[in-house]
Amino acid sequence: MATALVTGATSGIGAAFARALARRGWDLVLVARDEARLESEAARYRGRGRQVEVLRADLSDRADVTRVAERLEDAGRPVELLVNNAGFSVRASLLSTDQAAHDRAFEVMVRAVQVLSGAAGRAMARRGSGRIVNVGSTAGRITMGGYSAIKAWVTVYTEGLANELAGTGVTAMALEPGWVRTEFHERAGIAGSSMPGALWLDADALVEAALKDLSRGRVISTPSVRYKALMLVLRHAPRSGVRRVSRALSDRRSSSLPQ
Known part of the structure; x- marks a missing residue:
């Protein structure tokens, strides 16, 4: 049976992919x-x-990233x-002046993506088959600070x-998902009713659409008609x-954050 490796697998879009x-x-x-959550999901x-292996890893730690990369290149x-x-x-x-948040974001969402994709790509190319999905964001098509810049990189890199x-x-x-009702947005403080309800997506439906696009050989997947239309407008x-x-979205997001 084929095996998939999913990072960030215990919540949100990662958990939806695993399901x-x-x-x-x-x-x-x-x-x-979180090892306890990993074992619960497993x-x-x-x-x-299903056969399930758990790898506790903090992808902001380069040694942990190396361990995951080695697992991806394990020919056996x-x-x-x-x-x-x-x-x-x-x-x-x-x-x-405090670059800690930006440094951690770079390690997890840029460097780890590159290292793990490279490891998987090498191993898969040797076998002649395999698929890689890098989760970016529609935020990469706009200009909402460091997160947008990182997600723009994910798309171009892919x-x-x-x-x-x-x-x-x-x-x-x-x-490239839009707003999805997951712990991601709850932790960011932007899952409240102040954001437009019509733009929220369901994680499971999003993943089903993504897997269909993957089977069709798409290089960029933007699930849902509403986000496809929005991205078309943004491109032009x-x-x-x-x-x-x-700027308007950033202001609205800031006003919705807890004080």
């Missing part, structure tokens, strides 16, 4: 920081007959699908990776207009 893949008969390697899937235990999902909101100002993997039997896809809008919309 969807388990339903499809995939075995799982679950990666996250027990659930083992109870359904091939991973056919990598989902790079681990991430978090970055609320720190670009003008802040497009470049797809080019390098062309002809190897391995595909790479950037998933003047950048000055995109910046104005981004």
